[in-house]
Amino acid sequence: MKISAVIFDLDGVIVSTDEYHYKAWKSISDQEKIYFDREINERLRGVSRMESLAIILSHSSKSYSEKEKQLLAQRKNDIYCELLNKLSPNDILPGVINLLVSLKARDIKVAIGSSSKNTPFILKQIGLTSNFDAVADGNSIKNSKPDPEVFLLAAEILGVPPEECAVIEDAQAGIDAAKAAEMKAVGIGSAANCLNADMKLSDLTNLDIDQLLEVNEIRS
Ligand code: G6P
Ligand code: MG
Numbered sequence: 001m002k003i004s005a006v007i008f009d010l011d012g013v014i015v016s017t018d019e020y021h022y023k024a025w026k027s028i029s030d031q032e033k034i035y036f037d038r039e040i041n042e043r044l045r046g047v048s049r050m051e052s053l054a055i056i057l058s059h060s061s062k063s064y065s066e067k068e069k070q071l072l073a074q075r076k077n078d079i080y081c082e083l084l085n086k087l088s089p090n091d092i093l094p095g096v097i098n099l100l101v102s103l104k105a106r107d108i109k110v111a112i113g114s115s116s117k118n119t120p121f122i123l124k125q126i127g128l129t130s131n132f133d134a135v136a137d138g139n140s141i142k143n144s145k146p147d148p149e150v151f152l153l154a155a156e157i158l159g160v161p162p163e164e165c166a167v168i169e170d171a172q173a174g175i176d177a178a179k180a181a182e183m184k185a186v187g188i189g190s191a192a193n194c195l196n197a198d199m200k201l202s203d204l205t206n207l208d209i210d211q212l213l214e215v216n217e218i219r220s
Contacts, residue, residue, distance in 0.1 A: 010114035012170030024080040046171030048144035087125035095204030111154040145173040148181035
């Protein structure tokens with residue numbers, strides 16, 4: 001099966017927002033006197049805001065009401081968005097622009113599939129709002145990764161069958177979501193260690209586009 005669309009995760013694939021997420025969650029954890037470190041932060045990769053909060057609160061002995069949880073998530077997002085104001089096109093990760101240009105030249109559709117509700121703001125900050133044929137994000141889904149919903153929605157907006165889509169991801173939850181959607185899964189960065197990724201790369205600068213699109217595959 002030839003690939004006719006590529007769905008990009010946003011955080012950690014197009015742009016590195018990890019440090020901003022870490023700083024914002026660290027500030028909330030410190031205020032609440034909850035232990036939080038970079039290892040715990042790694043587990044938040046690709047996971048929705050409320051599910052991230054649940055992971056953080058699992059390190060506290062206090063129990064929080066729904067209202068308190070909503071307030072903590074809101075406070076975290078306010079800090080995070082303040083940090084996102086600094087984001088610019090200089091923060092686009094290496095290899096992204098070249099890949100987008102190469103895919104466009106081959107008439108391959110491109111989409112965003114992200115759990116983040118801040119996707120529109122991040123795309124605006126890095127100047128890529130009009131570079132994608134479809135955007136599926138945390139604002140338009142009920143179930144976040146590893147559920148396949150966000151990638152299936154992106155494929156539906158593009159009008160491409162899931163099996164013709166390749167997903168580029170930096171999180172295990174995202175690789176699992178891509179496989180659950182029956183899509184090809186490319187793991188980069190921390191997801192390069194994922195056993196179920198179909199292709200594994202340190203970053204997008206060494207991506208073999210023919211291998212991504214399976215143009216050399218012998219079809220029966
Ligand atoms: C991405 C990030 C996660 C983050 C999630 C929700 O998937 O990798 O770390 O928790 O988006 O982000 P949001 O911007 O909606 O809080
Ligand atoms: Mg990610």
